[in-house]
Amino acid sequence: MAEVRRNLAAKLPEAAPFFEEFLRSVPLQIHRPTSHHQERARELADAKDVPILAAAIGAGARLLVTHNVRHFRSGQGVRVVRPRTLIEKVRAWMGSFGT
Incomplete structure (x- = not known):
């Protein structure tokens, strides 16, 4: 997630709020x-x-x-x-x- 946030901030900052909204709307799974x-x-x-x-x-x-x-x-x-x-x-x- 950190990499996506960094890339959005650098390349497409206007999309960052949509990404955060997306994360809140879907179940996340962390897998090792x-x-x-x-x-x-x-x-x-x-x-x-x-x-x-x-x-x-x-x-x-x-x-x-x-x-x-x-x-x-x-x-x-x-x-x-x-x-x-x-x-x-x-x-x-x-x-x-x-x-």
Whole structure:
């Protein structure tokens, strides 16, 4: 969370209140990855990013949303997508309710 807050403050400060509102509206889960999850993540992420992907794998996440897609590869049940891709998919999904 600290990294997201730092990035928003530096690159998109007007979005920070929306991020905080989002955090208040969804249940958060903190997951400490096991060595097994880290081993599974090693083949799919740069060394410094292994703990992030390992936590996603261990938590059963289906999506990892990041601008840093070149340091992650989809696998182990986790699809890596950019925020823009997620927003486009959600908009399309929500638009389907109007038809």
